[in-house]
Amino acid sequence: xxxxxxxxxxxxxxxxxxxxxxxxxxxxxxxxxxxxxxxxxxxxxxxxxxxxxxxxxxxxxxxxxxxxxxxxxxxxxxxxxxxxxxxxxxxxxxxxxxxxxxxxxxxxxxxxxxxxxx
Amino acid sequence: xxxxxxxxxxxxxxxxxxxxxxxxxxxxxxxxxxxxxxxxxxxxxxxxxxxxxxxxxxxxxxxxxxxxxxxxxxxxxxxxxxxxxxxxxxxxxxxxxxxxxxxxxxxxxxxxx
Numbered sequence: 001x002x003x004x005x006x007x008x009x010x011x012x013x014x015x016x017x018x019x020x021x022x023x024x025x026x027x028x029x030x031x032x033x034x035x036x037x038x039x040x041x042x043x044x045x046x047x048x049x050x051x052x053x054x055x056x057x058x059x060x061x062x063x064x065x066x067x068x069x070x071x072x073x074x075x076x077x078x079x080x081x082x083x084x085x086x087x088x089x090x091x092x093x094x095x096x097x098x099x100x101x102x103x104x105x106x107x108x109x110x111x112x113x114x115x116x117x118x
Numbered sequence: 119x120x121x122x123x124x125x126x127x128x129x130x131x132x133x134x135x136x137x138x139x140x141x142x143x144x145x146x147x148x149x150x151x152x153x154x155x156x157x158x159x160x161x162x163x164x165x166x167x168x169x170x171x172x173x174x175x176x177x178x179x180x181x182x183x184x185x186x187x188x189x190x191x192x193x194x195x196x197x198x199x200x201x202x203x204x205x206x207x208x209x210x211x212x213x214x215x216x217x218x219x220x221x222x223x224x225x226x227x228x229x230x231x
Contacts, residue, residue: 046222062119097167099215104215110167
């Protein structure tokens with residue numbers, strides 16, 4: 001069955017960077033894209049961007065441009081999301097989700113809590 | 119970007135009664151070449167990741183109970199829970215995937231009255 005397993009919780013200081021991983025199994029990794037979505041405590045879902053696991057093309061939300069980088073390692077079927085210059089309002093649960101090229105987000109990772117605190 | 123809005127922000131419904139959630143997009147998400155609405159609904163229970171319920175505005179994901187239904191076209195959409203069960207307590211989000219700058223609605227919290 002399809003599974004997306006994310007790395008564990010992180011605590012970072014303001015100004016630092018974090019890199020979250022998302023390991024896929026149960027499907028052909030390069031046939032789908034991976035999107036990243038975050039959710040601040042008590043808030044709604046915020047789409048961050050996506051990466052094509054087929055060719056590495058990316059598309060980022062404008063508000064995160066310049067601070068976020070999404071990559072994949074097809075040899076291990078793993079996607080990564082790096083966020084730099086962390087601020088307190090980056091504290092959130094970060095999710096990865098798989099999607100077909102023209103479809104919704106059908107499978108989700110379990111989420112990774114990133115806490116930014118001095 | 120396509121802006122998604124939802125109403126109401128929250129609602130409380132008696133067990134067995136109908137719950138209706140509305141979603142509106144700032145521009146049409148109907149793709150004329152295939153006549154499909156690029157609109158999905160997700161359910162998020164407390165402490166869990168979102169779960170896909172409905173896509174193409176009205177197609178239920180495999181395994182989703184048939185008390186969940188989606189309708190609408192263009193810019194106005196509705197998620198209906200025909201007979202609310204205790205396990206349906208959750209926040210429900212609509213999402214457009216017409217644009218690859220995907221956007222979610224703010225969510226509607228559904229509780230038991």
